[in-house]
Amino acid sequence: MDGKPVFSMTNRWLVASVFGTLAIAVISAATGFVLLPMAQSDPQFQGIWNAICSAAGVSRHWAQNESIVFPAVDPVSAVAITPRTLAKNNPDAVQRGGILATRCAGCHNASQVIAPLLAGQDAAFVYKQLSDFQSGARTNVIMTSMVKGLTDRDMRDLAQYFASSGQLISGDAKGIGSEPPIVAHGNPTKNVVSCAVCHGGVDHKAGAPFLQGLSASYLSAQLSAFAAGQRHNDAGEQMRNIARNLTKAEINDAASYYARLKDSATDGTRN
Incomplete structure (x- = not known):
């Protein structure tokens, strides 16, 4: 033992582990909250701020004059079928x-x-x-x-x-x-x-x-x-x-x- 304190900036192992952990966290956050969401074409991912908030699951209520309901990419059926639909022969x-x-x-x-x-x-x-x-x-x-x-x-x-x-x-x-x-x-x-x-x-x-x-x-x-x-x-x-x-x-x-x-x-x- 050289008598140096463990939690010291002079301890190169502590400094390396701290900065290594921070680098991994920053890269992971940038990838998961910015790069991957921005690669999507859906409206809710457009822009860095929207991408970050959408990835985090944050509601977009702050967006003034903007609907938080996004249209489907493809048209969907508007026909509602029930057991009584056309059940009676004419x-x-x-x-x-x-x-x-x-x-x-x-x-x-x-x-x-x-x-x-x-x-x-x-x-x-x-x-x-x-x-x-x-x-x-x-x-x-x-x-x-x-x-x-x-x-x-x-x-x-x-x-x-x-x-x-x-x-x-x-x-x-x-x-x-x-x-x-x-x-x-x-x-x-x-x-x-x-x-x-x-x-x-x-x-x-x-x-x-x-x-x-x-x-x-x-x-x-x-x-x-x-x-x-x-x-x-x-x-x-x-x-x-x-x-x-x-x-x-x-x-x-x-x-x-x-x-x-x-x-x-x-x-x-x-x-």
């Missing part, structure tokens, strides 16, 4: 919808693999998707142009027509066999419920599509789009949260299973 609406649906037959028929079969589909689901295509909450070059000029009544009529034009049945009735685990049980370890809970088989959620008979390529494409955030018209990001937790094998299993289920109609003439 014969006049079905007749009007049948006339409008003549434009849909070229794509939405049993022979197509890139467009969903709509015969027997849930009316609320069809109405919501048409509305979302019109508002931009869901995008598709063909569908965006097809819904231009449709009134709200037109979309409701189309939805009721398609819902009444077929009768989708379960895979058990066709002797398909047991469902894959993701369809029958989901994946509890990832907080993913079974597909059958919302899409028919066990139960049906209002506004959720029936998946029986839809092509494997269409279903896998939609699940992948939800997982990547390219499709974002699901209420509360429910499908996005589910799809992000699905493996590629689970997506393929679910898509292949539902594609094997057939519509009860065999004449192949439904739109």
Whole structure:
């Protein structure tokens, strides 16, 4: 021992440790509170002060004449679905919808693999998707142009027509066999419920599509789009949260299973 006090500026080890710790703290703070937030394009991160406060979770109430609610990057669906939405069949609406649906037959028929079969589909689901295509909450070059000029009544009529034009049945009735685990049980370890809970088989959620008979390529494409955030018209990001937790094998299993289920109609003439 040389008798020098430990806590002294003459102790080079103390000085080195103190300044080293301070340097690490400054670099970490600059990276976490300034550099990383400023790399984001969202409005709340614009400017160093906003970046620091946003990273720290501080409210921006000090900003005069500025809303603290920031708009979503992408348009979201404005359609609220309840169990009563289009639940009552209207014969006049079905007749009007049948006339409008003549434009849909070229794509939405049993022979197509890139467009969903709509015969027997849930009316609320069809109405919501048409509305979302019109508002931009869901995008598709063909569908965006097809819904231009449709009134709200037109979309409701189309939805009721398609819902009444077929009768989708379960895979058990066709002797398909047991469902894959993701369809029958989901994946509890990832907080993913079974597909059958919302899409028919066990139960049906209002506004959720029936998946029986839809092509494997269409279903896998939609699940992948939800997982990547390219499709974002699901209420509360429910499908996005589910799809992000699905493996590629689970997506393929679910898509292949539902594609094997057939519509009860065999004449192949439904739109």
